[in-house]
Amino acid sequence: MARLDHRAELALILFDVDGVLTDGTLLIGPEGEALKPFNVQDGLAVGLLRHHGIRSGVLSAKSSAPLLTRANQLGMDVIKTGFQRKLDALSQIVESTGFAPSRIGFVGDDVIDIPVMRRVGVAYAPSDAHPLVRDAADIVCTRAGGRGVAREVAEDLLAARGLDLADMYGHLIDDDDALLSLVQ
Structure with missing residues (x-):
């Protein structure tokens, strides 16, 4: 069975952060990373996935207060940050969730994401990902990192x-109340 055929079976989608949920810009002040520009469309995507029974999470080599704040605001199910060796984090996720790697999807943009992309059920990349990452992806999004990639992935999974x-x-x-709960 081709990997693309697994999209309907995914139970969890993981997102790298810098270059996927953000445009990769790092705003660093005297106290360290102070801000991270997230796209509100991606916030709605997480709620959309949740409503349709798909869990979400972040898997990032970096850890920062803005990243943790945003992941918690969105109610992401899995938050794994500070993992240079992302396969170690994936192993922990498989163990803690009980989902086989084939039931997990991942969106990555840089070469350190390729090992995880090769292990999961379906791999996505933003349109501006590194060429080797685009080659490793099952699906290359039309949107660039930080420009609604998670929304595009959510709609693809639900389609x-x-x-x-x-x-x-x-x-x-x-339902205005449902809309307001998602736009955070």
């Missing part, structure tokens, strides 16, 4: 489950 856009977002369209 693989047979949902159209109206099905994906129907629960939000007439």
Whole structure:
């Protein structure tokens, strides 16, 4: 079975942070990293995935207060930061969740992401990822890092489950409270 056929079976999607959920810009002040520019569309994507039964998380080589704040704001299920050897983190995730690697997807943008991309069920890359990462990806997004990649991935995963856009977002369209809970 081709890896793309596994999209409908994914139970968890993991995102690298710098270059995927952000555009890769690091804003460093005298006290260290002070800000990280996240895209609000990706926040809604995490809620969308949750509503449709797909867990989400971050897997990053770096750790920062802005990253932890955003992941916690969004209620991500898995937060693994500070892992230069991302396969070690993936092993911990497999053990703690009980999901086989084939039920996990990953979105990465740089060469340190390739080992994880090779182990999971489906691998994605932003359009501006390193060329070797784009080659390793099963799907290369049309969006660049920090420009709604998570939203594009969420919609792709839900489309693989047979949902159209109206099905994906129907629960939000007439429910202002549900919308407000997602736009954080």
